[in-house]
Amino acid sequence: MLLIGVLVALTAAAAVGAWLAWQGSTGGSGNTATLPILTAPTGPDKRRPDEPGGLTVPHQDKLVYDRLIPGTPTRPVEQLLPAPETPVERPRPPEPQAAPQVAAANPPASPPPSATLPGSVMPPPAAAPAQPATVNPLPPPGVLPAPVTPPTVVTQAVSAAPAPVPAPGSQQVAAASPAAAPAPGGWRVQLASVGEWNRAQSEWTRIQRRAAPLLDGMSPVVVEVKLERGTFWRIQAAPLTDREAAAGLCGKLKAQSLDCLVVAP
Structure with missing residues (x-):
């Protein structure tokens, strides 16, 4: 078998x-x-036909050919918008100059109605020296943001020492002393209190524009108050005849979401 294979x-x-x-x-x-x-064909890939046909447009691409000619002067570019403004430094408001101080004593505290009567004998005033009130003028009108009535500034100092009690049995006529500088107007309505003098006029202008019908014919009064936490300037509107008029104005201001406070004379 193997041999056959x-x-x-x-x-x-x-x-x-x-x-x-x-x-x-x-x-x-x-x-x-x-x-x-x-093999690739010889010659350009695309060639403009001798007779393209279609609409014939005269002077086609004439402007482009003129621009490509060397030596052709370039036309000035038309300026449509105005030139940008040059920044100018904002003028700084001058520092307020202190006016001559008016020496005046603080007004005595109002006693209860039942304590004294008109014509009664009063004890002498306290011997402690009273702090004078200073009236500061506003900066020049050119610095103010809007031509409004300049406010009157009245300086008040808060004293923490209580007045001494007079000795019993002593009845003397109160000594004549210079009265304190009264704030202009009678009753007033306080509108705001700021911590910087320069903000007093701008804050009054803002409130006056917001409540223009209610504050027409009124003048601003800026009261300077020195506290332990710093000096503040209270912005008040005056004059008002009585407490009812001040309370009525304050109610109308609160209806316009404006804070206010009635201030007695």
Whole structure:
């Protein structure tokens, strides 16, 4: 069996070799086709046609050709918008100059109605020196943001020391002393309190514009108050005839979401 298999394999190999030899001899003598070679065309890829047809537009691209000519002067560019503004430093408001101080004593505290009667004998005033009230002018009108009535400034100092009690049995006529500088007007309505002098005028202008019908014909009064936590300037509107008028104005201001406080004379 092994010998038969070897003979079959040799016979098959001989047959394949004979077939290959025959194919080689017949293929070499036949005609072979030449393979084509692809090459890129010569010349430009696109070319304007001699007769493009369509609508004929005269002087087409004339402006572009003029710009490409060397030596042609360039036309100035038209400026449509105005030139930018040059920044200017804002003027600083001048420092307020202190006016001559007016020496005046603080007004005595109002006693209860039942304590004293008109014409009764009063004890002498306290011997402690009273702090003078200072009236400061406003800055020049040119610095103010709006032409409004300049406020009157009244300086008040808060004293924490209580007045001494007079000795019993002593009845003397109160000594004549200079009265304190009264605030302009009678009853007033306080509108705001600021911590800087320069903000007093601008705050009054803002409130006056917001409540213009209610504050027409009224003048601002700026009261300077020195407290332990600092100095404050209270902005008040005056004059008002009585407490009812001040309370009525304050109620109308609160209806417009504005804070206010009635101030007695």
